[in-house]
């Protein structure tokens with residue numbers, strides 16, 4: 001059984017947010033919900049200002065507080081390390097959202113708008129795409145996954161249910177990389193089996209100093225950062241969005 005993890009190289013990330021976009025397209029996440037979020041930071045005073053960027057998926061913690069608090073077992077840890085949400089079992093109590101120190105859980109307050117990206121049915125688009133209209137729903141997202149055969153991919157965009165990054169379980173189970181990893185133009189994101197000494201993640205972690213976010217909390221995240229440092233008191237967030245971590 002593999003033990004999946006992610007390595008994020010902060011020295012490579014240029015903040016283009018292709019990973020965020022790839023995640024939204026792959027997982028059909030509703031408006032204002034970002035399973036992957038790239039924080040944009042700045043430090044220093046003009047003219048000596050430095051910008052840097054920090055992609056933040058779910059950390060798929062080994063000691064995940066979100067798993068412990070879920071009263072119905074909808075949030076659980078798989079043997080391969082993915083922290084999954086069974087959206088058929090979730091009762092929307094939002095305990096996981098409160099327990100997670102990384103702010104990666106999103107609650108669906110309303111029924112997601114199916115035509116959020118584009119209304120593929122309008123005649124203008126039909127003529128451009130010659131009828132090859134991509135479906136709003138990725139059919140993979142509604143399947144049961146894992147030995148446990150639970151519904152844990154991104155199909156659960158229903159009102160009253162919590163959702164978060166799945167490490168693209170529907171792709172990983174087919175031997176593919178998560179969409180964010182596959183679409184980063186500068187290979188800032190790496191994914192693989194932490195137990196395999198030859199995997200790309202193991203090799204990078206052997207070679208480079210690394211840290212995990214809020215490591216002091218004992219959550220044992222499966223996401224490792226190299227090529228930078230955690231945000232500190234001197235770090236300012238560039239955008240006026242509410243920080244979710």
Ligand code: SF4
Nearest residue numbers: 013014016017019184
């Ligand atoms: S796609 Fe790669 S470079 Fe662009 S923001 Fe995401 S991690 Fe950074």
Ligand code: SF4
Nearest residue numbers: 058059060061066100
């Ligand atoms: S980052 Fe949050 S949601 Fe993800 S496993 Fe850790 S505690 Fe759970």
